Amino acid sequence: MPLATRVAEELLRRIQAGDWPLGHRLPGETTLAAQLGVGRSTVREAVRELAGKGVLAARQGAGVYVTAVDVDQSWDDVLRLAEVTLVIEARTAVESEAAYLAAQRRTPADIRLLRQTLAAREGARGVIEDYVDTDTAFHRAVLAAAHNSVLLELFDTFVPRIRQAMIAMLRANPAPAESDDAGHAGLIEAIVAHDAELARTLSRAHLSELSANFAAR
Structure with a gap:
């Protein structure tokens, strides 16, 4: 920006x-x-x-x-959308590697947190802001399961920059619930199964789809 x-x-x-x-x-x-x-x-x-x-x-x-103390929300959306593709590229680099490491290093506590955050995400679809926040919590749980504090810090820097753009995108183009939920559930199962390559592939595929949705706006 x-x-x-x-x-x-x-x-x-x-x-x-x-x-x-x-x-x-x-x-x-x-x-x-x-x-x-x-x-x-x-x-x-x-x-x-x-x-x-x-x-x-x-x-x-x-x-x-x-002359005004407010501005149309669409302007804020435009500001964030101007850089969101770059942010998603950075997220892909961080999260796909984190998913790979999570599949190697996850603990039972990590798996419980992943399942809890996925359930919260699936239950929050009625309110877009809540859904974005619970989706972020899920992806952060994947980072936590990688047990790499530097990757987790990097992820946390992305959150404020992408939240409003995600909200704007979902208002204009809601994600298909079933396929989206299945993809996240599949990522958990790959991590549970210690399938590091599949976890990395699924993480990258999800973020590539997210980037394509932004580009289509």
Whole structure:
């Protein structure tokens, strides 16, 4: 994600947090640049981005003012979808290897957690946000079963970046329940059976399908 877009998100977050209420003037470029640790040109670009979404308005000779404290959700979705393919590529590298290791290293406690998180995932389909969170818990359980703290940390860095994009994708294109659940159940059985190659293949196939669904949006 471009630096200016990240700065725009931070400005929007601060606006929504009440740092600059509706109708108030933002600090000048120099002040904002110092606060955010970026250059003035980056601040200027971020302001233009928010102005294009109706959140800010520049008044000649008077500064930049807050004209809205909210933005259409689709804009947030677009920001995240712009990088989601790259995130899924990184997830594939991490999770397919973790699945391979999990099949070699899993313990009875790991298997219990995998089955519990899969059941929770299957029971959460009625609410998309809950479903995404339980799906994340399942995949994190696979990482935990690999018993590699570095891989687990890497996975945790992906979660905030992909959650909203996953929600947006499922609202527009719900995943087929039966085939999706079967794929996750199959991954558990491969891990239970110590079939490391199959576990890696199933993990990669699932994320490839996820990437294709995003690309089709």
